[in-house]
Amino acid sequence: MLEAKGIEKYYGDLHVLKGVDVMIKSGEVVSIVGASGAGKSTLLHILGTLDNADKGEVKVGDTVISKLKGDKLAAFRNREIGFIFQFHNLLPEFTAEENIIIPGLIAGGQEYQLKEKAKSLANILGVEGRLEHKPSELSGGEQQRVAVARALINDPKIIFADEPSGNLDSKSAEDLHQLFFRLRDEFGQSFVIVTHNQELAQMADRMLTMQDGKILQ
Numbered sequence: 001m002l003e004a005k006g007i008e009k010y011y012g013d014l015h016v017l018k019g020v021d022v023m024i025k026s027g028e029v030v031s032i033v034g035a036s037g038a039g040k041s042t043l044l045h046i047l048g049t050l051d052n053a054d055k056g057e058v059k060v061g062d063t064v065i066s067k068l069k070g071d072k073l074a075a076f077r078n079r080e081i082g083f084i085f086q087f088h089n090l091l092p093e094f095t096a097e098e099n100i101i102i103p104g105l106i107a108g109g110q111e112y113q114l115k116e117k118a119k120s121l122a123n124i125l126g127v128e129g130r131l132e133h134k135p136s137e138l139s140g141g142e143q144q145r146v147a148v149a150r151a152l153i154n155d156p157k158i159i160f161a162d163e164p165s166g167n168l169d170s171k172s173a174e175d176l177h178q179l180f181f182r183l184r185d186e187f188g189q190s191f192v193i194v195t196h197n198q199e200l201a202q203m204a205d206r207m208l209t210m211q212d213g214k215i216l217q
């Protein structure tokens with residue numbers, strides 16, 4: 001599903017990633033843990049096409065994404081990749097339903113079909129009664145579940161999550177974690193999750209530990 005080889009990244013003189021190799025299988029949930037500053041978010045952003053590596057190659061399926069640029073890259077990202085962040089980044093002036101369907105509209109989907117899909121995702125996620133509300137009228141856990149629905153609207157093959165439960169109470173965090181595994185079981189997507197939450201990290205099929213810009217074996 002995803003293969004990254006020899007990833008290196010510098011921020012000025014700071015050598016943040018020092019040759020990282022990662023392989024993610026289809027339907028696999030992989031967690032990435034490690035001390036603050038180890039390079040976890042930087043790696044996640046490069047794997048997810050949000051940032052460029054200075055060296056190395058990232059392949060998703062048969063596409064070498066590290067070579068994609070401009071509109072092609074944006075289209076690939078919107079269609080194939082889902083993101084979930086610690087702070088959900090929902091657009092405050094739009095309803096939950098609108099937030100969920102926007103990536104689908106950008107991908108050229110039909111509004112009525114996307115609305116149907118938003119409803120069924122909201123059902124799975126337990127926010128079906130909150131679709132007409134704006135983000136500020138939702139609880140933190142609900143906002144995060146809406147963000148998960150938004151990440152799933154285009155049926156991405158792989159979902160990258162950066163501290164997805166970092167901002168949630170322990171019950172909401174646990175619910176969200178269970179949900180990732182349910183979605184994987186139901187839709188067969190791969191998840192790559194950066195987390196400081198030990199419980200979530202250990203629930204994953206595989207846990208990668210980063211230290212000082214490298215993945216420990």
Ligand SMILES: Nc1ncnc2c1ncn2[C@@H]1O[C@H](COP(=O)(O)OP(=O)(O)OP(=O)(O)O)[C@@H](O)[C@H]1O
Binds near residue numbers: 011014038043
């Ligand atoms: N845009 C940037 N410009 C300069 N330095 C950066 C930038 N982004 C990250 N860094 C630095 O790169 C290093 C790795 O950061 P990164 O966010 O990947 O770590 P992390 O393992 O995700 O940490 P945390 O667990 O605290 O989120 C840190 O020293 C950080 O200060």
